[in-house]
Amino acid sequence: PVMLAGRLGHFPAIGPFGGRFIGVYPGPKALRYGASTLGGAVNYVSRTGFDAEPLSIRLDAGSFGYLRSHIATGGVRDEIDYYAGFSTFDQDGFRRHAVQQSRRFNANVGYRLGDDLETRFYFSWATSDSELPGNLTKARLKRDPRRANADNVAGDQRRDTDTVRIANRTVWRFGSSRVEAAVYFTDFALFHPIFQVLNQDARIAGGELRFVSEALLAGRRNIFIAGYAPSRGIVDEDRHVNDYGRRGARTDKTTQIATNHEFYFQNTHYVLPELALVFGVQHTRARRDLNDKFGADGSYDKTHTGTSPKYGLLYELSPAVQLFANISKSFEPPSFSEGLAAGQPNKAQRGWTYELGTRGETPFVHWDVALYHARLRDELLGITPGAGANAITVNVPRTVHQGLEAAFGGRAGAFQWRAAVLLNRFRFDGDPAFGHNTLPGIPKALVRGDLLYRGPNGFYAGPNLEWSPRAYPVDMANTLEADPYAVWGFKLGQEAGRRWSWFVEVRNLFDKRYAATTGVIRDARHPLADLAQFLPGDGRSVYAGVQWRM
8 A cells, every 4th residue: 555554645656657557446446455434545556567668758848847757668578577667757836935846766576486376576766845835815816826825935834755665466366266465665754844844754564465256156256355454654753843944943752653454355246147246344453652752741542443344236237337336334543643633532534425326338438427425423624723723633523425426438430528527515414513514625516527639640639627616615614715617728649659649738728816725724704714725726837748669
């Protein structure tokens, strides 16, 4: 897993060019990978020597000092295959105090020990430095979206990381089954001047043992998955006063130890050739041990345990069209940054999710559509309690998440189209202070899509759109909102045979001023409320790129 042991995602170690494809498994669909969180799992599949070119070079450039490059090589030599890629990224940024720079190296080597046994070693190194321009008030965003938040500039706020990760995955196949074993180790360093200067040095180790069988059961088709995934991380954290981006007097020093044990299984049994029953369970034991070594003793040692069952039906209308229904429980222990509220440890987030959907394809269209309704207890919600205050995470006793997630695509003649639609109603559920108000910081509707004309010789061109058609609240009291927006773009390019490809893209074609995302506060009417909660999206920009493959 590309996560820290405290269950925070950590993605600088992976880049956009080193992956063969990315699979998204929201909610209950992620149990096959041992995940029980509400959001699900993302499966990032790396390139190997079997699908990489002997040499590939790509260079992109564009507005606001944008420059990205990538060079990679791969191949197969008898029982050994290899892949290695190095990428760079630099940009000055649309806004002031928004310079970014990163360097990444990813490599893997596979060795076939026999027809049924193979092993693969992975290595990645990444360094990433990012200035943080911060959020603006809505009025400031409309007047000058390129401006940085004054506090961010004064404190030279930034997030700089260095990551080294090594891993191994070994697969043994026998008959209709396979055993997968994986181990990994990550060394991670963080320099993060924000309201204070945070320094972290982390070591994370873990593994997974996984069994998959597609052997018949009682003469019928059956898919069984079981696994165990332990992990342990130790983080040494030092905090200092932010003295214009430098370390001032120490304010805290802690050692944070996170230990996780996750057990899971899922069985899909076809009682009829077209109808399957799905049952699975995931059990998590997560310990969070914080040893406070400076000032007032804020140490705590808390263990969160949860068992999350899943029940489902899968009906195949045809080999290419499915209907599905799921009932599943989710469990999400807090990370260390979410661990305390008012000096007391937060509880783990729990909930039940009900899902109904369909996925499939025809010669002209493909789709994946799901309706969901989730009832949560003790949702972990991050808020900024007041002006000048630090963001905190609180447990919200009862909330409801419900909505529609849909992805469509198709082709008609020379035209190809894609669309992703999110509609949701996330709300409090009888909260003493906020009743049934909408949960803040989440768009009520979001549409992304593109339409491409594909002509001869690999040429393509067409518009794209990101559309948030409804205002959504920024505060729990629902008194301050982010405005609707529509951002158009246009892209053209060519895949000129197997070797060459190029593109030119205009983003935010009409230079719309909008909030790409927002922070969250309790009540915007409070005299001490921090109303700078709007993160501007980039203005009009132009990008171009070229790629050559051997």
